[in-house]
Amino acid sequence: MRPLAVIRTHTNIPVLEFFGARLSLVLTARETAGAYSLFDYAAPPHYAGPPPHWHRQTSEFFYVLDGQLQLTIGSRTMIATPGEAVHIPPGVVHAFANPHLGPVRFLVQVSPGGFEDYFRGLVHIASESVQWPPTDRSRIDALASQYDTFPPPGPDRV
Numbered sequence: 517m518r519p520l521a522v523i524r525t526h527t528n529i530p531v532l533e534f535f536g537a538r539l540s541l542v543l544t545a546r547e548t549a550g551a552y553s554l555f556d557y558a559a560p561p562h563y564a565g566p567p568p569h570w571h572r573q574t575s576e577f578f579y580v581l582d583g584q585l586q587l588t589i590g591s592r593t594m595i596a597t598p599g600e601a602v603h604i605p606p607g608v609v610h611a612f613a614n615p616h617l618g619p620v621r622f623l624v625q626v627s628p629g630g631f632e633d634y635f636r637g638l639v640h641i642a643s644e645s646v647q648w649p650p651t652d653r654s655r656i657d658a659l660a661s662q663y664d665t666f667p668p669p670g671p672d673r674v
Contacts, residue, residue: 522543522547524542524543529541529542529556530544532635532636532639533639534635534638534639534642535563535564535642535648536559536560536563537557537558537559537560537563538557538558539555539556539557539558539635540555540556540557540558541553541555541632542554542555542556542623543629544629544630544632545628545629545630545632548629550628550629550630551627551628551629552625552626552627552628552629553625553626553627553629553630553631553632554623554624554625554626555623555624555625555626555632555635556581556621556622556623557621557622557623557624558619558620558621559585559613559614559619559620559621559622560614560619561614561616561617561618561619562614562615562616563613563614563615563620564613565586565611565612565613565614566611566612567611567667568588568609568610568611568667568668569609569610569611569660569665569666569667569668570606570607570608570609570610570665570666570668570670570671571606571607571664571665571666572606572607572664572666573606573628573664574606574626574627574628574631574663574664574665575603575604575605575606575626575627576603576604576610576624576625576626576627577601577602577603577604577623577624577625577626577627578596578601578602578603578604578612578622578623578624579600579601579622579623579625580596580597580598580599580600580601580620580621580622581598581621581622581623582598582619582620582621583597583598583614583616583618583619583620583621583622584596584597584614584616584618584620585597585612585614585620585622586612586613586614586615586616587602587610587611587612588610588611588612588613589602589604589608589609589610590608590609590610596622607670607671608670609668609669609670630663631663633663634659634660634662634663634665637659637662637663638656638659641655641656641659
């Protein structure tokens, strides 16, 4: 598949909303021939974010636009502020959250692309759940492993 030339404006970017967060799918695997996906992620105050996890093949790049993003990488926790970037290679256990009083907005580039389908699946599971997180996490765990996401421990290469 060849990459497509894509021009997106704020009016034609698909958006997913979950747990108070807003995820704009700026570029998906379809537009980049699977090379990467790019998300504009807005998280509200006191946003728990995902639990610690790691990927076998997926790398993530975070770039903070507004607010403060808490990142846990291995056993280290840091706060990234506007203009700061963080790259997380495969094999590193990590998590992110917004424990602060104000919102945070950041870009996330995930390589290879396709992680947008994980978020779509998560939104679907959440819409069918009576409580969150659900008592039975088997659907979430199956979805996560389908998209190269695994619980600790991992091979940690910080």
